[in-house]
Amino acid sequence: MNRxxxxxxxxxxxxxxxxxxFASFVRHTHPSDLAEALDVLPPEQALALLLTxxxxxxxxxxxxxxxxxxxxxxxxxxREAVVQLFEHMPSDDRADLYNRLGEQDKHKLLxxxxxxxxxxxxxxxxxxxxxVGSVTTSDYVxxxxxxxxxxxxxxxxxxxxxxxxxxxxxxxxxxxxxxxTVSLRDLVLADAQASIGTIMRRDxxxxxxxxxxxxxxxxxxxxxxxxxxxTNGGERMIGIVTVDDAMDxxxxxxxxxxxxFGGTASLGAQDLDVLASPLRQMFKVRVFWLVILTFFGVVxxxxxxxxxxxxxxxxxxAAFIAPIVDMGGNTGSQSATLVIRAMALGDLRxxxxxxxxxxxxxxxxxxxxxxxxxxxEVVLAYFAKGVGFDVLMVVGLSMLVCTVLGGVIGALLPxxxxxxxxxxxxxxxxxITSVMDLLGVFIYFAxxxxxxxxxxxxxxx
Amino acid sequence: MNRxxxxxxxxxxxxxxxxxxFASFVRHTHPSDLAEALDVLPPEQALALLLTxxxxxxxxxxxxxxxxxxxxxxxxxxREAVVQLFEHMPSDDRADLYNRLGEQDKHKLLxxxxxxxxxxxxxxxxxxxxxVGSVTTSDYVxxxxxxxxxxxxxxxxxxxxxxxxxxxxxxxxxxxxxxxTVSLRDLVLADAQASIGTIMRRDxxxxxxxxxxxxxxxxxxxxxxxxxxxTNGGERMIGIVTVDDAMDxxxxxxxxxxxxFGGTASLGAQDLDVLASPLRQMFKVRVFWLVILTFFGVVxxxxxxxxxxxxxxxxxxAAFIAPIVDMGGNTGSQSATLVIRAMALGDLRxxxxxxxxxxxxxxxxxxxxxxxxxxxEVVLAYFAKGVGFDVLMVVGLSMLVCTVLGGVIGALLPxxxxxxxxxxxxxxxxxITSVMDLLGVFIYFAxxxxxxxxxxxxxxx
Numbered sequence: 075m076n077r078x079x080x081x082x083x084x085x086x087x088x089x090x091x092x093x094x095x096f097a098s099f100v101r102h103t104h105p106s107d108l109a110e111a112l113d114v115l116p117p118e119q120a121l122a123l124l125l126t127x128x129x130x131x132x133x134x135x136x137x138x139x140x141x142x143x144x145x146x147x148x149x150x151x152x153r154e155a156v157v158q159l160f161e162h163m164p165s166d167d168r169a170d171l172y173n174r175l176g177e178q179d180k181h182k183l184l185x186x187x188x189x190x191x192x193x194x195x196x197x198x199x200x201x202x203x204x205x206v207g208s209v210t211t212s213d214y215v216x217x218x219x220x221x222x223x224x225x226x227x228x229x230x231x232x233x234x235x236x237x238x239x240x241x242x243x244x245x246x247x248x249x250x251x252x253x254x255t256v257s258l259r260d261l262v263l264a265d266a267q268a269s270i271g272t273i274m275r276r277d278x279x280x281x282x283x284x285x286x287x288x289x290x291x292x293x294x295x296x297x298x299x300x301x302x303x304x305t306n307g308g309e310r311m312i313g314i315v316t317v318d319d320a321m322d323x324x325x326x327x328x329x330x331x332x333x334x335f336g337g338t339a340s341l342g343a344q345d346l347d348v349l350a351s352p353l354r355q356m357f358k359v360r361v362f363w364l365v366i367l368t369f370f371g372v373v374x375x376x377x378x379x380x381x382x383x384x385x386x387x388x389x390x391x392a393a394f395i396a397p398i399v400d401m402g403g404n405t406g407s408q409s410a411t412l413v414i415r416a417m418a419l420g421d422l423r424x425x426x427x428x429x430x431x432x433x434x435x436x437x438x439x440x441x442x443x444x445x446x447x448x449x450x451e452v453v454l455a456y457f458a459k460g461v462g463f464d465v466l467m468v469v470g471l472s473m474l475v476c477t478v479l480g481g482v483i484g485a486l487l488p489x490x491x492x493x494x495x496x497x498x499x500x501x502x503x504x505x506i507t508s509v510m511d512l513l514g515v516f517i518y519f520a521x522x523x524x525x526x527x528x529x530x531x532x533x534x535x
Numbered sequence: 536m537n538r539x540x541x542x543x544x545x546x547x548x549x550x551x552x553x554x555x556x557f558a559s560f561v562r563h564t565h566p567s568d569l570a571e572a573l574d575v576l577p578p579e580q581a582l583a584l585l586l587t588x589x590x591x592x593x594x595x596x597x598x599x600x601x602x603x604x605x606x607x608x609x610x611x612x613x614r615e616a617v618v619q620l621f622e623h624m625p626s627d628d629r630a631d632l633y634n635r636l637g638e639q640d641k642h643k644l645l646x647x648x649x650x651x652x653x654x655x656x657x658x659x660x661x662x663x664x665x666x667v668g669s670v671t672t673s674d675y676v677x678x679x680x681x682x683x684x685x686x687x688x689x690x691x692x693x694x695x696x697x698x699x700x701x702x703x704x705x706x707x708x709x710x711x712x713x714x715x716t717v718s719l720r721d722l723v724l725a726d727a728q729a730s731i732g733t734i735m736r737r738d739x740x741x742x743x744x745x746x747x748x749x750x751x752x753x754x755x756x757x758x759x760x761x762x763x764x765x766t767n768g769g770e771r772m773i774g775i776v777t778v779d780d781a782m783d784x785x786x787x788x789x790x791x792x793x794x795x796f797g798g799t800a801s802l803g804a805q806d807l808d809v810l811a812s813p814l815r816q817m818f819k820v821r822v823f824w825l826v827i828l829t830f831f832g833v834v835x836x837x838x839x840x841x842x843x844x845x846x847x848x849x850x851x852x853a854a855f856i857a858p859i860v861d862m863g864g865n866t867g868s869q870s871a872t873l874v875i876r877a878m879a880l881g882d883l884r885x886x887x888x889x890x891x892x893x894x895x896x897x898x899x900x901x902x903x904x905x906x907x908x909x910x911x912e913v914v915l916a917y918f919a920k921g922v923g924f925d926v927l928m929v930v931g932l933s934m935l936v937c938t939v940l941g942g943v944i945g946a947l948l949p950x951x952x953x954x955x956x957x958x959x960x961x962x963x964x965x966x967i968t969s970v971m972d973l974l975g976v977f978i979y980f981a982x983x984x985x986x987x988x989x990x991x992x993x994x995x996x
Contacts, residue, residue, distance in 0.1 A: 102738070104758055106757050106758055106759070227723070230723060231723055231724060234724055235724075240720055240723070241702050241719070258702070259695060259701055259702075262691060262692055262695065262701070262719075263692060263696075276563075279565070294782070295779070295782040295786065296567050297565055297567055298567070300702075300761065300778075317761075317778050317779075318756070318759035320782065321755070321756040321778070321781065321782055321785065324782065324785065324786060324789075325785060325879065326880060328786070328789030328790070328793075328879075329789070329875075329876040329879040329880050330876060331789075331793065332789075332792065332793050332796060332872050332875055332876055332960070333872040333873050333875070334872075335793060335796065335797075336796075336868045336870075336871060336872025336873065336875075336964065337868050337869045337872070338869050338872065338873060346873060347876075347877070347882075348873035348874055348876070348877045348882075348893065348897070348946075349877060349882055349883075349896060353899060353900060353903075356900050357900055357903050357904065357907075360866075360900065360904055361903075361904055361907050361908070363865075364862065364865055364866065364869075364904060364907075364938075365907075365908070365911060367861070367865050368908055368911055368915070371857060371861060371862075371912075372858065372912075372915050374857060374858065375854040375855055375857060375858050376854070376919055378853070378854045378857070379851060379853075379854035382851075385850065385853060386847075386850060389843060389846065389847060390843075392839070392853040392856075393837070393839045394836055395856070395857065396832065396836060396839070396856060396857055396860070396972060397829065397833065397835065397836050399857070400828070400832060400968070400969070400972070401828070401832075403965070403968075404798060404825055404828050404965040405821075405825065407797045407798050407963070407964055407965050408797050408798045408821050408824070408965075409809075410797060411793050411794040411796065411797025411798075411799065412794050412797065412799060412807060412808075412809035414790075414793055414794070415791060415793055415794040415808075416808065416809045416810055418786065418789075418790040419786065419790050421809075421810055431810070432809065435809060435810060436809075438814060439814060439817050439818055439821065442814075442818050443818065443821055443822055443825060446818075446825075446826075447822070447825050447826070450826060450829055451832075454829070454833050458837055477825075499793070502868070503796075503797065503965070503968075504861075504864070504865040504868050504869075504964070504968075507861070507864075507964075507965075507968065511861070
């Protein structure tokens with residue numbers, strides 16, 4: 075069903091509130107699509123439709139709604155409906171929703187839940203946002219090494235409806251520590267009487283609950299896992315992170331990295347979201363960087379203004395400041411992002427060997443670019459402004475040096491950022507440009523004084 | 536086993552070439568880690584180790600090696616070893632490897648393979664790089680609607696060793712067209728005598744082989760799939776794309792998008808890779824953008840130079856050009872990346888409603904930023920250079936307008952890019968900055984003439 079049909083159906087259903095039709099519609103439509111369709115309805119109508127569903131189906135659909143919508147619907151639901159929701163939601167989404175409640179609502183909710191659910195929520199909700207624990211679900215299948223394959227399969231059949239995934243099973247010892255893993259594929263292919271302990275894979279890849287969720291996603295991607303077991307400080311297994319969550323985590327991380335590289339890195343606090351971040355936070359973070367860039371600009375412009383004498387003599391020098399110093403930032407922006415890309419794909423690590431490798435690759439390219447662009451600028455300067463040979467030399471040489479220096483410095487900055495423990499994208503394109511602007515004016519006027527300095531003495535004398 | 540132990544073991548094994556020890560080592564280590572470890576050995580040693588393995592294990596490890604290493608090893612292998620490799624490799628990696636062979640090698644290889652493999656390779660290798668077909672594997676499980684659950688499970692057990700995944704099964708009709716899907720979970724939980732036709736899910740999500748591979752990855756992420764079925768033009772199913780490949784595709788796409796935003800977008804050709812791209816291509820693509828930026832710079836500087844009269848009168852105006860026009864690009868870079876991020880996360884679509892939503896969010900922020908930064912620049916200009924009130928007004932007003940305009944234009948550019956069918960990141964940060972530089976000098980001198988123009992008439996008169 076395409077998008078228009080979906081939206082049309084949803085609007086019709088929201089007017090008729092026909093429970094049977096909606097339930098059938100839900101059965102035949104993917105939750106992601108349903109959630110998008112519900113988004114176009116006013117909140118009360120969407121909620122009314124949702125309440126016609128049986129509690130388990132309702133919970134499954136609910137977790138696909140955007141967080142803001144979940145929160146507003148929750149406030150409009152009866153206490154009984156809220157409790158039902160918490161009973162049927164997957165454990166990781168449930169813990170997230172719990173953490174978004176106000177303190178009073180939390181205290182009102184907990185006593186109404188069964189102990190098993192209450193303990194589960196409190197355990198998972200204890201992990202800070204951004205950690206592996208915060209994206210962990212406790213709905214996993216665990217078996218003991220002594221079980222036979224047949225017993226394990228029977229256990230899977232019995233518990234499957236409540237489990238996030240049954241394709242990875244986790245073998246735990248009596249202290250609930252992770253001994254190994256076994257896949258459903260292994261079970262299906264193994265001899266029914268073999269013991270789990272003999273067919274399981276030992277030394278499984280795992281993550282600790284306090285690690286970052288991005289680390290969990292990277293492990294899942296690197297090892298092609300469907301799910302990653304999570305242990306707490308005491309080596310006990312507390313849950314798993316599934317591959318679908320890993321894909322979402324990486325998508326958000328990479329999209330946010332791009333925004334950071336545009337100059338919006340949030341230091342410590344939550345990353346900016348153009349639609350969701352309150353105006354105050356959006357202003358605070360962005361003005362912080364713009365102020366830093368302003369100060370760079372002030373230093374640069376103060377320096378330029380101080381060259382008033384030379385500029386008065388050779389006024390046309392002023393016209394070339396921007397194009398030349400900009401080229402350093404442009405080239406640096408190119409090389410920095412190419413290096414960050416290679417780091418993200420695992421081709422570069424934080425080691426001197428890779429630094430040398432990068433310089434080896436970037437230096438010739440930057441040199442070639444520098445020669446080409448310098449030549450172009452000189453030609454254009456001659457034909458467009460008819461400037462003298464001395465000025466052409468200043469323009470050409472400083473353009474060359476700015477370009478080469480920009481390329482090499484840009485390529486090294488990501489290593490510097492990783493060395494001090496920050497995301498390379500925090501050294502944003504505007505920042506790289508501003509730094510190269512400052513270096514650029516030094517280089518430009520250095521050449522200007524070297525080649526045109528006699529004009530000053532002439533003027534003085 | 537940590538990285539140092541891994542490397543130590545590999546080096547020891549490469550000296551002893553003990554087949555049994557290496558085979559045992561391979562059994563206990565994940566292929567991704569093994570491939571990284573082999574990477575530190577010289578190619579001949581790595582190949583020698585590889586050749587001690589049985590053909591199936593060797594092929595499984597081979598596909599985890601970087602492509603360049605695969606190609607160099609292939610050239611050093613005997614024809615018999617190459618044929619064995621092609622017999623045991625997963626079908627998607629095999630087709631990729633085939634496509635990297637030279638024409639002569641392709642013609643020599645094909646006759647040596649069994650017909651089934653030959654046909655499979657030719658079918659998959661026919662898809663251009665970057666398409667869904669190029670990342671499709673034909674190693675999937677298919678069943679017919681008439682089968683019972685018990686028969687399907689028996690079929691899975693019989694064919695599983697050769698299949699990429701047995702967790703998603705595809706129900707095909709007699710024309711090999713996709714009727715529905717059934718998961719291994721569904722099979723395990725269903726009644727053994729039920730027919731596949733009754734328990735299968737209809738209208739499955741699928742991709743066509745000629746779509747882009749990024750579209751396939753997005754479908755997998757959006758619908759939380761473990762595998763996505765792929766059909767050809769005639770609706771026949773040709774294979775699947777698995778979730779682990781989808782994660783890799785998205786990682787590469789996002790990392791490359793960042794590099795494009797740094798100013799290295801490749802128009803039509805392959806994207807740049809800082810280590811792998813030949814110097815000629817690296818130069819070509821990067822110089823293309825730097826030349827475009829140079830021309831923007833030329834137009835901007837020509838315009839500035841033409842204001843020679845005013846600049847001679849109020850020389851200090853020259854010092855503020857860069858900081859003020861840069862702020863437009865800085866603010867635009869921020870807003871553009873925030874919008875691109877929201878688009879990547881699915882929060883914004885290409886519709887007027889979302890354009891309006893963004894302007895509604897960005898305008899107040901850009902205005903607040905403009906006022907703050909303009910005030911700061913005016914204060915700094917006063918204390919640092921002691922300029923007169925008129926110049927302060929020019930500085931303050933143009934800074935305000937540049938910032939607001941930069942923010943709004945930056946926020947709209949991604950929509951424009953999507954409208955003309957290109958990745959928003961192609962409008963790179965350097966490009967945004969250069970465009971805002973040009974607009975900025977117009978704005979700056981407009982205010983300058985408006986507020987200081989009388990100085991010119993005074994000078995003339």
